[in-house]
Amino acid sequence: MYTPLRIDPTKALGDIATFQRKLAAGMGHLRSMREPEYANTPRELVYSEDKLKVWHFTGHGKTTAKTPLLIVYALVNTVWMTDLQADRSMVRNLLEQGEDVYLIDWGYPDGADRWLTLDDYINGYLDRCVDAVRARHELDAINLLGICQGGAFSLCYTALHADKVKNLITMVTPVDFHTPDNMLSSWCRNMDVDLFVDTMGNIPAGLMNYVYLTLKPVRLNQQKYIGMVDILDNPTELENFLRMERWIFDSPDQAGEAFRQFIKDFYQGNKLVKGTLEIGGRPVDLGMITQPVLNIFAEQDHLVPPDASRALGKHVGTTDYTQLAFKGGHIGIYVSGRAQREVPPAIHQWLRQRG
């Protein structure tokens, strides 16, 4: 009979000593590290309003796409996940494929933005951003790429402004918010969101981050940093790690009213798939989306479970619907090596097939 534990005490002490040695050696690296920069792919400002900016990426390659692609990011976290670092940049890879890429940077809401509603975001800001890009290209319709919550916004927008969207791509986008494996949805189901927003006003980014950490508390709060000790002596890997930390925790507060509506109507009411959602008093019917749709989701997504995204296929009105299941997580779909190889080329190919 064997025991599953065969830990040599001397080796255990050696492991502790090694751990400490790595920490001590890495201290110098950590203290000398500067704030890691994002990829900062060359870009120009083409539209701004309040705290919002629309960036046009210029890049180095030649644009072959006839229709520009506007990326609509979520309100949570910053948009720079799409352009994190030079060798992990979805934006850069899309440019290299020949796409003409625009990006909405929502900015950091403060007290003045407390009363922004989903109507203001979708029928207001987003619509004017789309108009700005359409005007630049003298086009009636452009391509939209919505990410996570931005994907849900893009779905609403396309349903409400069908003539302005030529092709729609959604990435890790929640559609059915009541799948049984959706932890975030389960947690907020019994929340009195009116009391919450009336009391908090804007929702602090720190509080949002806290909730995300508690989805996998040990892994995200401890094991990750223990893994960091192993890369303390590798400046490149350490810089990548710290850059990701910067992105995770440098996040914007949430405008109170928009948060209230999103939790009530999407997370609690699941109105997007029930067909009862209204934005600005106008019904949002996914059946109205008749343009080609590419729906990309991550198979190991702990924030937006794959089934929450897969549901889109049952509800959109288009006859040209494509799903792409990526082997990775909610963040890996943008920054992993596999993502660089697979996702932008798949997006480009899909768009090219549709003119």
Place this chain on the structure above:
Amino acid sequence: MADPANDFIRDYQALAQQSWDAWTRQFQQQPAANPFAPPPAPAAGNDTLERTLAGLKGYFDWMQAAAAGGAAQQPTADWRQQLQQMFGGANQPFAQAFGGIDSAGAEGFARQWQSWLQATQHSGFGDLPGTHGPTPAFGLNREQQMQQQALATALLESMQASARYQELIQRANTQGMQRLQDKLAQHAEPGRQIDSLKGLYDLWVDASEEAYAEIALSDEFREVYGEMVNTQMRVRQLQQQQTEQLCQQLGVPTRGEVSSLGERLQALRREFRASRAGAPADRADEIMALRRELTALKRQISSGAAATPAAKKATPAKPPTSAVKKSVSKAPAKVARTAVASKTKLVAASKSRPSPRKRK
């Protein structure tokens, strides 16, 4: 009689602890005071550092305790007992990991309540009325007494809800240990044995996260979580009410007033945009109704056309790249709708769209 091996471990632990403390102090060292320097960053700015250090410290403490406890035993000892020694008592990295995320960013609700309670008591109120049950209030300060009672009640309810939440976390911890034992039992073969503290830790993380996820997705957790958030918000709401009243008496503009102005301003901005755009809401509704009608007509035409042989309609799937082949899958509903019977994983265009509509 002294045990040289244990003495050695104790000495080593003491030395290791000193090294850790020194490392932490050095890392947290502040630059020399500069009278012209901007004020220090708020606590939230050090959030990552605090979390990192707390997480590493928890792991470091656990390794030390595990090395001195279970790992120091002979391999022939009862491994379950050995495991209990390594993870029992205070050696629960899970509790530390979870406790560590109650950061400044998360507002530290419990700390805030305590501060509020202390401040109220120091200001001469003594025990908060209502903490021992509601009592009738009367006289000039009736409203204030009622508010204090409501706050005390809310505080108690919130603490009770937090206690229920902590019970569930503790349950996750206990069930995580059970899962760890189950997982370890699968490693009782030569070649599969766990031979390092890191290996054991990683296995424990897997077990703990699995146990936690099961509880966190349960109806009970949903109910407790909602209650915890709602009771915390109730406390905060009552605190804000009292603060607002005080500010009003002192002539200080309140957050409620600013927020109210913000709401009116935003409403005005909407009205202004709508009037400038010159598109009344009923016109938009009319356009939307027409669009819906058009879509319905298109569907009718499409379903009528679908009666013709599918093979004539369906455009064969263009051979995808290998990467796409691997990861693209069909949407069953759409496949049925468009009668595309391709066996490739890429769902190809089944209906061509008109070319981009150029304005010029």
